[in-house]
Amino acid sequence: MSTTLFPQPEMIRTTVTLPADLIARSQPFLDQGMIASRNALIVAAVEHFLAELERQEIDRQFAAMSNDEAYQALNEAIADDFSDSDWEALNMGEGEAA
Known part of the structure; x- marks a missing residue:
């Protein structure tokens, strides 16, 4: 029986279509092992983007409170x-x- 400190979230398979330029730009990082997989890169990018949108929404709500x-x-x-x-x-x- 193994215990995991950080359980993996439920994953759902989906399909994305990316511009060829993004694939080409990411490939050297994959080849050098700096990124585990293209999937990991996409997950990290989406998490980063959503976190930024959430911060912007909080800022927008605080700005609305000032008025x-x-x-x-x-x-x-x-x-x-x-x-x-x-x-x-x-x-x-x-x-x-x-």
Whole structure:
């Protein structure tokens, strides 16, 4: 019985059509063993691309919050509600630092 620290995700076979230029550009890296397989290259490229799209979406949502008056009002209300405890914590922290 073997245990795997990093179990392999479920894989689904699909077919992609790539420009000949991409195949040619990737071939030297395959020949040199820098890439395990063309499949591994495609998986890594798709993961990288999706991660970038996800980061952009998070940035877009944060940018939208900066223009959302309801969100800004809620944020200010929360800050006001915690201002006394924040001040108390700051004073306690400064007392410990002295």
